[in-house]
Amino acid sequence: MSKAQTTRSNILLQAFGLIYRQGYQATSIDDIIAKTEVTKGAFFYHFKNKEEMGLAIVNEIMYTGLIPYMKDILDRPGNVRVNLYQMMENLLHSDVFFNVEYGCPAVNLIDEMAPLNKSFHQALSRIMKQWHEAIAAAIVRAQRNGQLTDAHRPGHLATYIIASYSGIRNTGKIMGKAAYAAFLDEYEKFLNQLT
Amino acid sequence: MSKAQTTRSNILLQAFGLIYRQGYQATSIDDIIAKTEVTKGAFFYHFKNKEEMGLAIVNEIMYTGLIPYMKDILDRPGNVRVNLYQMMENLLHSDVFFNVEYGCPAVNLIDEMAPLNKSFHQALSRIMKQWHEAIAAAIVRAQRNGQLTDAHRPGHLATYIIASYSGIRNTGKIMGKAAYAAFLDEYEKFLNQLT
DNA sequence: CGACATAAATACCAATCAGTATGTTTTGCA
């Protein structure tokens, strides 16, 4: 990686961390260049404006960072229920990107920016769509091989599971880590009694 | 209500609307006084600072406004499943406070402010705690009168339901109203197969 | 009326914001 590329990805990574903790709008460019120890000239050389940097974070860090947690686990052979549970547990316990009190970076950004900014909406929508499709596809496969009946519409079930994930990340900000345990307990029961 | 009280509650109501749509930090005091057509002097006569106003919104508008959607429905006699479903449907379809693209005011504020500000955390925690207790109590009653077995821990189930609500409000910002329908479909099935 | 608190209006402030203008250094390559 060239020096310029290093600078760019360093900015993105540090900005990602700050935005994760403070929110997008509450994180100033001055915050970012202070943390990165890069000057404003360098920042605006690499990004046209703050929004372009924000979108780069979504597309280059969040999108690529989340794929392993989404698709990869679901593509494993074996029981869907096990895979769907593993997916959830990995997401909740990954301590690279995730922290109970600060929630999920992607969910946070949806909450803050989706209603305000069309470009953010679109970029975040792409992530959610990928995830939704991956879950629905796994359910369809399970229905085909007899692990599940067709009592549930795959798309609906996928929406329900995604919603429950987004929600526990939010609830966790208030109730702390105990909420994760309670949630996983019920989520497991939910999966097991799926017909 | 005296004239001064009218001014105060007018500020709170308009500020609530702006914060709902733009977020707390993104809503400036100048925004609020412009919308309210009240001067800065009046604003700072009624509130020590922006935070005090924000907390007043949580305690006086959100808290009191949400109670009917939480406790009242759950206290109705009859089937818990029906009550839990009604509670959710009412919350999702109330168009006084709620809008698909802007989510839930309380959930939004948790997402934005709970990690940043202890006072907000505390005030919002109070709302969630009340709700959690009301759901758990309804489940305990249902277990006592035989509508439910004790296969589920009431507190865990309450957490799970709250999380799913918070989540669908977030997911709805991206996927739109169709997500609500898909969610309610699955939520109903979830309630019906609870033992 | 007169006195005094309540309520609200006006003008201002230092700090911070995203972004720019203009310069200097570093790098790749002929």
Place this chain on the structure above:
DNA sequence: TGCAAAACATACTGATTGGTATTTATGTCG
């Protein structure tokens, strides 16, 4: 080695931020 372009640095700008100081109006009670 020379030199253009890429990469970065510095200093600044106008707008906006939350908040204050000071002044003015309004209501109320003796």
